[in-house]
Amino acid sequence: RKEVEQDPGPFNVPEGATVAFNCTYSNSASQSFFWYRQDCRKEPKLLMSVYSSGNEDGRFTAQLNRASQYISLLIRDSKLSDSATYLCVVNQAGTALIFGKGTTLSVSS
C-alpha cells in the first residue's frame, strides 16, 4: 500500500459546483497533514493545514479522520481559478513529508 493515496482525477466541474477530494495515508503515527496546490509547471504552495477538529478557510474545508486514516478537502462555489492539482501531504515519522501524487481539478465556465 502506498503511503499517501489520492484519486488522480481529473475532476471536471462547472463554475459554482461543490467538489470533494479524499486522500488516505498508511502511517497511523502521522501527526501533520496538509493540502498543497500546484498549478501547471509551477511549484507546490500550501493551501491549508488540516487539524483534527476540521478547519475552514473561506470556500475550502479540510477534515481529518484519524480512525480511518483519511483526509478530505471540500471546495464550495468553485471558481475557474481553482483549476490546479491538489496534493495531499502527510508527515512521515522522522523528518520527511510524504506527498501524494495529486488530484487534478478542472473548473469550466
Next chain:
Amino acid sequence: NAGVTQTPKFQVLKTGQSMTLQCAQDMNHNSMYWYRQDPGMGLRLIYYSASEGTTDKGEVPNGYNVSRLNKREFSLRLESAAPSQTSVYFCASSERAGASGDGKNIQYFGAGTRLSVL
C-alpha cells in the same frame, strides 16, 4: 520577499556531464530539501538537511550528492548525468523538520529547475 530561490531555471545536459543546482532561502529556516517531480510519480525526496551541518538521504538519492553550504544554501550535484535524471527539481525549506502540530514543518518551495539530460 524572495523566499526560496533556485538557479538555474532550465538546463540541458549531455549524458555524463556534471552540474550543480543551487538553492538559497532567506527565511532563516533550519531545514532544507531537494525533490524531483516526474509525470505520474509525484514529488520524491532526494536528500534533505534537517539543520546546518547535517544531510540525509531521502527516497531516491542514487546519482546525487548534496552540500549544506551554510544555513541559507543547499546545493544538489549530479556528478555524471543520465537520461533517467531528466526531471523537474524543487528545493524547499521549513523552519524545522519532523512531526509537528505547530506549522513549523510547513515546507516552502522554490520555482523549480527543469533539467533535460540527452
